[in-house]
Amino acid sequence: MNKTTYQFPEGFLWGGATAANQLEGAYLEGGKGMNLADVMPGGKVRLKVISTPGFNFEIDKEKYTYPNHEGIDFYHRYKEDIALFAEMGFKAYRMSIAWSRIFPNGNELVPNEEGLAFYDKVFDECLKHNMEPVVTISHYEMPLYLIKEYGGWRNREVVTFFERYATTLFNRYKNKVKYWLTFNEINGAVFHPISSLGFSPDTEDVRLQESFQGLHHQFVASSLAVKACHEIISEGKIGCMLICAPVYSIDSKPENILYAFQEEQIFNYLCGDVQVRGEYPAFSKRFFKENGITIQMENGDLETIKQYPVDFISFSYYMSRTEKKEKTAEEKAAGNIFSGVKNPFLEASDWGWEIDPIGLRIALNQLYDRYRVPLFVVENGLGAYDNVEEDGSINDDYRIDYLRKHIEAMGEAVEDGVDLMGYTSWGCIDLVSASTGEMSKRYGFIYVDKQDDGSGTLERKKKKSFYWYKNVIASNGQNL
Ligand code: BGP
Secondary structure (H helix, E strand, C coil), rough: CCCCCCCCCCCEEEEEEECHHHCCCCCCCCCCCCCCHHCCCCCHHHHHHHHHCHHHHCCCCCCCCHHHHHHCHHHHHHHHHHHHHHHCCCCCCECCCCCCHHHCCCCCCCCHHHHHHHHHHHHHHHHHCCCCEEEEEECCCCCCHHHHHHHHCCCCCHHHHHHHHHHHHHHHCCCCCCEEEEEEEECCCCHHHHHCCCCCCCCHHHHHHHHHHHHHHHHHHHHHHHHHHHHHHCEEEEEEEEEEEEECCCCCCHHHHHHHHHHHHHHHHHHHHHHHHCCCHHHHHHHHHHHHCCCCCCCCCHHHHCCCCEEEEEECCCCCEEEEECCHHHCCCCCCCCCCCCCCCCCECCCCCCCHHHHHHHHHHHHHHCCCEEEEEEEECCCEEECCCCCCCCCCCHHHHHHHHHHHHHHHHHCCCCCEEEEEEEEEEECCCCCCCCCCCCCCEEEEECCCCCCCCEEEEECHHHHHHHHHHHHHCCCC
């Protein structure tokens, strides 16, 4: 039976999360170089681009809109936005750094001072309000030059560039940022190599081979970042970042249960095992063999991975996944990155993402049982159409309901014994959607007046959920 109040640990990191490419805008300012997000069009075409081979990484403004170019103009309005987060009582703000603001092409030896100075100002603003910055080093915005000239993470050389980038950040912000995350949703790479690994495989046949090779490079890069973080920042804590969805079998047929279990091994655990346990799991051997995957490794890679595991696991949770070994096209469910079949017991958002708070409790327990390191929920939320009433209010009770149930699920997991560090709900201020590139899929406590066609004043308005979340934080999760 669910309790009515929950005991979240003292010092629990309540807050919100964003990513540079989805809110900063100013895509050509401050010496920034072009990155992947700058060439990703908005609308239905983006969804297609994410999953179709052969994307050419060019901008065609005649044909498409590019919502990331302006974002919500956080680059110029960060003070106002951070002040609003502070008003809600945020203890933490998860954000990312745009790699191409620091190294415009990605392969330079000397960083761009203007880019570094921008994030200094953002961190200072957070610290002024007693908010811990939680910084994702790479969130779907690889410098375009590395994509075009090097082939993205397929190329081993990128490891060196990333290590230099991460080390530059640790040296510069060592007195301001304690919490770091390496690659956003690293285990999603196989499903959308374009956003995570910076390449679009030429054919479906090579997708797995190239993705796992790219992932291996990211594992090495991540370990080198862990090493550097610990050497440079005495109090530094660095985590991996996974997209997490427990996989259910559609029924009790053993073939389906085995299939769901294997999907969970490959999708949920492989990346975690490498980054937390420091080794490729036993099941990966057979999976690689049966799928014709051969990973080129350099001497010392496995030792590096073993020696520098992450300190904690952060993850996004939006939905669970239900699986069936043989499925027809009609049975497929919509979903974030991955999709299984429709679960008859779950309702879904307007974008077909199934809503399953219990799945979050399961995910937290599964991860903690397996790894025994602190967990951090760094993304969770409901993408919804919001309506501004005539009096200017936005009554997003559906969002409050979604968040309340997920926070309750976390409370249950804490009670189950899970070591949970914090919760930063996704898109605390409305921003550009990663999958559609549109504004109308809104997650925020703060509404931004910007529409899909780019019109709008960019004015910020507090939604009903703003006041609700403020109360949740003030009561450390007791008043839900
Ligand atoms: C995650 C990404 C985020 C974010 C979120 C919501 O996968 O890490 O960047 O956007 O999903 O997705 P969407 O914006 O497509 O609704």
